[in-house]
Amino acid sequence: MDFRTTPEQDAIRDAVRSLCTRFPDEYWRDLDRRAAYPDAFVKALTDAGWLAALIPTEYGGAGLGVTEASLILEEINASGGNAASAHAQMYTMGTLLRHGSDAQKRMYLPKIAKGELRLQAFGITEPEAGSETTRIRTTAVKKRDRYIVSGKKIFISRTLQSDLLLLLARTTPYESLEDKTQGLSVFLVDLKAAVAAKKITIRPIETMLNHHTTELFIDGLELEKSALVGNEGMGFRHIIDSWNAERILIASESLGDGRWFIERASRYAGERVVFGRPIGANQGVQFPLAQAHAHVVAARLVRDKAAWLFDRGEPCGPEANTAKLLASQAAWAAGNAAMDTYGGYAFAKEFDVERKFRETRLFLTAPVNNNLVLAYIAEHVLGLPKSY
Numbered sequence: 078m079d080f081r082t083t084p085e086q087d088a089i090r091d092a093v094r095s096l097c098t099r100f101p102d103e104y105w106r107d108l109d110r111r112a113a114y115p116d117a118f119v120k121a122l123t124d125a126g127w128l129a130a131l132i133p134t135e136y137g138g139a140g141l142g143v144t145e146a147s148l149i150l151e152e153i154n155a156s157g158g159n160a161a162s163a164h165a166q167m168y169t170m171g172t173l174l175r176h177g178s179d180a181q182k183r184m185y186l187p188k189i190a191k192g193e194l195r196l197q198a199f200g201i202t203e204p205e206a207g208s209e210t211t212r213i214r215t216t217a218v219k220k221r222d223r224y225i226v227s228g229k230k231i232f233i234s235r236t237l238q239s240d241l242l243l244l245l246a247r248t249t250p251y252e253s254l255e256d257k258t259q260g261l262s263v264f265l266v267d268l269k270a271a272v273a274a275k276k277i278t279i280r281p282i283e284t285m286l287n288h289h290t291t292e293l294f295i296d297g298l299e300l301e302k303s304a305l306v307g308n309e310g311m312g313f314r315h316i317i318d319s320w321n322a323e324r325i326l327i328a329s330e331s332l333g334d335g336r337w338f339i340e341r342a343s344r345y346a347g348e349r350v351v352f353g354r355p356i357g358a359n360q361g362v363q364f365p366l367a368q369a370h371a372h373v374v375a376a377r378l379v380r381d382k383a384a385w386l387f388d389r390g391e392p393c394g395p396e397a398n399t400a401k402l403l404a405s406q407a408a409w410a411a412g413n414a415a416m417d418t419y420g421g422y423a424f425a426k427e428f429d430v431e432r433k434f435r436e437t438r439l440f441l442t443a444p445v446n447n448n449l450v451l452a453y454i455a456e457h458v459l460g461l462p463k464s465y
């Protein structure tokens with residue numbers, strides 16, 4: 078067993094860290110206040126090639142693995158930024174690379190790698206189905222050589238900042254299926270064209286964090302057969318290839334948040350003097366931080382193993398889910414420890430703790446809530462009856 082990162086991985090961390098210094102706390106605080114998208118940051122990440130990390134070199138990407146992608150997202154969040162503004166390009170790659178046709182890859186990947194096209198939107202969740210993805214109702218009806226798509230999606234993030242949308246839709250009625258995980262299909266949609274043709278209407282949803290999530294109303298959107306990714310009816314399986322990557326990458330963003338909370342709070346606890354000594358001299362202040370650190374370090378080991386398995390093409394569902402669970406919980410505990418450490422100042426926006434606290438809270442709930450992660454572990458690792 079070798080726990081060391083390679084010199085190349087260290088160089089990636091250093092380069093991302095250095096890029097992030099150009100986008101300090103004030104940058105993110107200002108965006109948060111204005112609910113604005115970090116265009117300059119995403120452009121800088123794209124120009125440096127980091128958002129094309131997972132795109133193979135033959136298509137102009139960096140040809141790196143989920144391990145390296147994890148380090149990139151972790152460093153962004155550890156710097157005080159929010160990688161959620163750009164992470165979907167990495168989440169969606171698992172489906173596109175493993176199941177996209179050569180023609181689709183040749184058509185889209187070089188442009189995505191160059192930053193000419195953004196694939197930042199992943200359309201799965203629906204108002205009625207919620208976490209029960211196999212119940213989605215957005216329907217793609219085959220008419221000769223086309224699919225006609227209609228339905229409603231909710232909480233689909235960055236649709237206003239994306240050119241393409243990876244969309245999950247139903248191609249066989251739920252009632253006709255024996256295996257309920259079949260009958261769904263994945264499509265790569267030209268979002269800008271669909272909006273211009275009034276076939277997709279986007280309605281922004283205001284949330285407690287600066288996340289740019291939206292509702293989509295899809296009405297008679299015509300898609301050519303060439304928009305289908307992989308096999309018709311196998312979309313749920315194809316999406317799962319993105320989900321494991323997504324869980325590992327979300328774990329990484331959480332780990333970055335956890336590191337940020339602990340680093341900032343430890344520094345503050347060493348400087349803030351009350352009752353004649355630094356507050357960090359009190360065990361009531363330092364123990365929650367030390368505990369949070371221990372949880373972050375442990376979660377990082379599971380994340381590393383999950384990414385290692387993913388990059389070898391080996392099954393990694395248990396590890397990816399465990400990493401997402403532990404890292405999101407570790408970040409949340411670190412966030413609470415930081416809130417307590419900063420006292421009243423935690424609530425003042427200029428310290429950024431409350432902003433990061435709101436941002437990291439999301440990861441307990443989305444992109445998959447931790448109850449469903451526990452249900453996965455109970456069923457697939459412990460062999461307990463399926464609970465949902």
Ligand SMILES: Cc1cc2nc3c(=O)[nH]c(=O)nc-3n(C[C@H](O)[C@H](O)[C@H](O)COP(=O)(O)OP(=O)(O)OC[C@H]3O[C@@H](n4cnc5c(N)ncnc54)[C@H](O)[C@@H]3O)c2cc1C
Nearest residue numbers: 199200201202207208232233234288290443444446448465
């Ligand atoms: C800011 C934000 C951005 C998002 N971005 C995207 C995106 O880009 N694309 C996309 O497709 N989706 C996105 N989502 C949706 C997100 O993935 C869902 O909100 C999430 O999966 C949960 O679905 P739901 O909100 O309908 O919760 P529900 O399914 O209604 O569940 C509500 C709660 O009930 C509990 N619960 C439900 N079922 C069970 C069960 N069987 N056992 C135990 N507990 C259960 C869970 O605790 C859960 O939190 C986003 C959400 C948010 C808030």
